[in-house]
Amino acid sequence: MTQTTIQKPVQKDITSHFTKKSSGIIPKTITLSSVIFILAILGFILADIIYNGAGTISWDFLSLPPENGMESGGIFPAIFGTAALVLLMTVAVIPVGVMTALYLHEYRSSTSKITRIIRIAINNLASIPSIVFGLFGLGFFIGFIGGG
Template sequence: MLPTPSLRDALYGFGICIAALLVAAIFFWLLADLAWQGVGRLDWTFLTTPPRNAGRDGGLAPILVSTSLIILVAMSVAAPLGVATAIFLSEFTPAGGRLARWMSLSLDVLAGTPSIVFGLFGGAFFCVFLGLGFSILSGGLTLACMALPILIRTVESGLRSSPIEWRLGAAALDLSRATLLWHVLLPAAAPSLAAGLSLGIGRAVAETAALIFTSGYVDRMPSSLFDSGRALSVHIYDLTMNVSGGDANAYASALVLIAFLIAANSLAFWFSNRIFGRRMARA
């Protein structure tokens, strides 16, 4: 005997709640384990001093600066290119056209490409061919290439979900396409832009393999974008795999990485709402 519609709805709702609670429980379990192992090492000195004794002692000051610069370079390149490409795909190409299909396929393939492949590409192109060497700039540009597919697809979906009536109304009012994009479509797609930035930042902050081949291992304070710099994820990997007795600092560094990720995601949502949210409210 099949369950009644009300019972099916209740079972579906129960299953969805269980799945959401399971995901949240896994996250808090990981967070609790990191806090249990590494919170004792966290203090102001840990955040403001350089690492010593191969990372067993000292802190993360140059690591945090290098990570921030790498993310800044990556998002400064990926955000304008990603938004422009998403606008081109959603507004200037037919949804079922050949160009749109090939670009969509390319983006899907790039989104699923292993990070080690991006690292090899970045090392060969940015470090060797362009002569940038192991540098923060090489690492940031490589991460921009990795973040672009996710950012483009997310913003494109947000733009395509805008009602067709908005476009028809803009055409009836004789508004230019640029005015429609800037004052109507992009503000409406602000949540998608924030989500794309968050996903891109998340992938960039947590990346290790690509940065080993591009930004390098150096743990000193960088003086420019052309200096080598060690990212937080690379530092955690090095402490865990190559430095005996570095587990305590590795756990503390992982906690800082999670806090850094939360702060970067919050900044991405604030930025999108600041730029486009007010414009949509005024409209």
């Protein structure tokens, strides 16, 4: 008795070497062209701002407080406030973030209830744009505290 084997027909790859090569080159070329185009537009905008605005930025503008109802003078309080806010919040938030990460990774199991609550809170904070937090903060301070 002889045993017969059934062989599947061999399918040849119908794509040519050129098609395989060009399928990687075309998206890369389109992406690179888009990046260059966008950078050129941004460069043009930046050059226009520098060209037209270089005469108005002076040491007095950067170092003096605003005057006449913020119609003249400088922007020093805004620069100082921004720098102070960034520095103070960095000093306050980095230890909390590092301690939370160490706590979650080293001391808590991934199935505990507190770990799940903290992870949900972190995911919610990461998924909401910061401008939304700013708007809620503004609404809170103006509406409930009365500041503005």
